[in-house]
Amino acid sequence: MPNRKKLIEAVKSLFIVLLLISALILGNKTDLFSHFLSSSAVIAGVADFAKLIGGGQPAPGDAALGGDYSPAAMPRFIMMNSQNGLSYCIKYNRELLADTYRQFSVELGEALGSSGEPVMVPMREWEAALVGPGVFFDFLYEQPLDVLSGWLGMYIDSAAKDHTARYICLARDGDNLDLYYIREKDHAAYKCDTALSYGSISSKLESYSLDNSSFAFEFSEDYDLLDPYFIILNQLPEVYELTAGNPLYAGIDEEGLLGLLNINSIVAIPYTEPDGTKVYVDGDVTLRVYPSGIAVFRQSGEEGLKIGTSNSASSSEVVEKAYSIAAESIGKYCGAAEPCFTGITYNAETEIFTITFDYSLNGLPIKRTDGLHALEMQVKNGIVTNLSLNYREYGFTGSILSPSPLPEKQAAVLVQAKGGGEPLLVYEDSGSSVSVSWLIN
């Protein structure tokens, strides 16, 4: 008998729990108790559980949709050549560049990932590839191919992984698609077989059935002093006016910056110098945040801001670290611009990597007249020894630049007359204003 009573009481308890859950589910469906349910974290958690059972909307943060490639890896100029011999180039339009790159980035990744051993080829073969059916990418700055392929989700097995290239081309070879590039080190052209067929990009190429550009080398002697791979557009697109400012006036998240640089914000109490510079010291690490918008980090010890866990770092790891720092610091305050990877060098004697990022807006590089980079970082033995961050905020005024810059053909003629080089259309930031000019790169 006592056992029977116990069983009945146990069933009653279970029934109470079920009725409570049922009431929560029904209450959630009526929204009668939504305010009450959300006022307590515990009850809100139970309510979310009830929502899931009741088939309601997923809790915020559940939906994280698929990502995109890293903008640090995006080419500045893309030219598509169709089978009909039409050449369509996209320049100076970030949105179009991003959309077009999105169309071909998977194939570029597949080509890099499946590339065979690179073979040096004559320049005339490289130039034939550029004007034949295919797609040409100009990243404006040398890209380590292993880093670029990593950004595209691939891994290079061949010797190409140790090469860097600014110009890359996917070109038709019969039914196949070959990978060509100019290697920075020896300025020679290389070709790799890939596992791709031309059919993987042919239908996309045919949708670009406009002709708006040519390479400088296609004009033979007219532009023989110009960079041969400067692309001359028939018509310059609109270029917009910019404003520039120092985001430090409005304040930045200094605690976030300290965390990003592995500086202990409790230990590193700041002091302010007479000129307004804030200085944080944490052992061997110093961070100075100048009122001009520059932050300088120095580390002399072996602890602090490390890359990975070993005492060395590969170029890919260094680039990735710099990119993550750029994205989480200057990248949050640059307005309409974005920090882009612009170079990495390695000094074998000092064993130091130097890596730079610069601002870019709408496909145009932004050059500071004082020569400062948006980010410049030095890494030795896997430790970040020096880092400078140049905070700048850029925005559009809404107006098209007037007068508009020289058309590309005229710029090409001027550069040819001045002795040659590569004409480069840039925004120039003097600190107080931003203008557009043609530089000789």
Next chain:
Amino acid sequence: MDKAKIKNFIIIILLLVNMFLLAIVLMDINEAKAAGKQAELSVISILDQNGIRLDESVDISTDTPGTYVLRRDLDEEKKLVRKILGRTYIEDMGGNIYYYRSETGQASYRGTGEFDYLLDAGEILMGNDAVRTAKKILSKMGVNPAMNNDFVEVSEINGSTSVVLTCSWNGSYVFDNKVSFLFSNDSLILISGRRVFDSQISSGDPSLDALTILMRFLDLVKTEGHVSSVISGLTPGYVMNVTSSSVSELMPVWRIETDSGVYFLDGITGEAVANTIN
């Protein structure tokens, strides 16, 4: 009051609360149904006033598709290939491209979802119904073919039969994923197309419903000057965007069939999608 009586009291209170809440829920459901019906009638009336008739066969209460992110699962892919080719030798070509070879044929699969099969003659026979055979093979490959024959194309060229099927996923069409089957001398020799990836890794909110899409279509007709007088089909489905190798997004779209042509509207923005899908 002893524990047993307290429990009885709590049970009675909770039962009353549940009955009260259930009554409210049922009332809400009825009100929502009535409001939904009213909205349907309003939309039909607005379309009518603008010279567009909604065919009776069009189902505007159909579920709205959401957004999904899917990833390629190599183990699953290998299993599916084995169902067609039998025991295979696998070659990793790099770039997420895999070649599968067996005694009966070969296949290649890419990180874009595209695949090709080249089969030895006589291995898979066409039979009396090429479409039926094609659908059966597609199902074996883990790809669900479209449920009805609206999305089946058959053609005969020089004694060869070509069947093109539109794929579906979770009961909805993936309009830009098609698979072609080429039969020659009554034997299947070539399969090529693009598939939906194997594993769902995340999902997003449901998209615009049918009534909203119809109103967006009306805006489109007015702004772009299309002349449509009958809407004869309204089908929710997806288009597939490969965001990076081996990862794709299924984006919701609505296919609207009219007497002036077929239109695709983005299920999230309601804007027209470039008609390169069908």
